[in-house]
Amino acid sequence: MEKKYANYDLDNLDVQILSILMENASIPYTEIAKKLIVSGGTIHVRMKKMEELGIIRGSHLMINPQKVGYDITAFLGIYLEKGSQYSDAVDQLKEIKEVVELHYCTGQYSAFAKIVCRDTAHLRKVLNEDIQALKGIQRTETIISLEESIKRQITL
Amino acid sequence: MEKKYANYDLDNLDVQILSILMENASIPYTEIAKKLIVSGGTIHVRMKKMEELGIIRGSHLMINPQKVGYDITAFLGIYLEKGSQYSDAVDQLKEIKEVVELHYCTGQYSAFAKIVCRDTAHLRKVLNEDIQALKGIQRTETIISLEESIKRQITL
């Protein structure tokens, strides 16, 4: 068993397949097979195995948010009144669709969120009306992203 | 021209197609066509248009980082010695593969990064050896994510 990659015995081939598909999920299996010099069926078997193991979450179409009118990305450091209220906060924040990421974390903030909005007016509305209104949230600190310079997945 | 969505005249159909594919990029065009009650050809034409407009960045396979041994996500507030050194910092940080996002931003930090590591030892190595060694970086503040509770794309 090769144990280089985590709790699962992913071998080199598995990792190479993932690496290719993580960059471009629409590349056909047959082409991956050619690149890695195995048969198409093998790719299929490996992918199925990795799906069953829960390694693969699914595939997403990446869109350019700015081109569909979502121009502003912001990060939000959240101070909760009590740390124990985190799970309540999660449930409430899930209802706000502008919240695209939420982390429970160490450091000065109890929670840390990433939000995407159409414009400054929209951001202000989300911050003032939606998020500040949630119970259990003491205050927040906003960091606005002026430019997203890097955006990629981990490389295995 | 419907101008509800950005600088481009995306109509309702375009937005519905994107909404479906953003959640699951592997759903076949023919099935989308059935759902939206148009022909497969139409979906194809719309997708091509949106690709040419740069609205669609591509499709990615989402993997579960924890299952391949990347257990730690952290955010890094970066203080640069001078704000003007940002583009230098971008170039240097691009070389560090653990950095998956980098934003130029307002607020106390000059830049803000998201990094993904295997374990605490790996994180310490990236912070101490890779990032602190970069020139132009004064100091950093690390926020470690203990749990990622929300992870999704914007809904149109």
Added chain:
DNA sequence: GTTGAAAAGTGCTGCGA
């Protein structure tokens, strides 16, 4: 712009090694 169907290519499955 949309349709529907035909042609080309891809994904899936079972059998054999």
Added chain:
DNA sequence: TCGCAGCACTTTTCAAC
């Protein structure tokens, strides 16, 4: 466990509306 080959399905194209 892997690879090959045939069948089903999807994507892509195109003439016609």
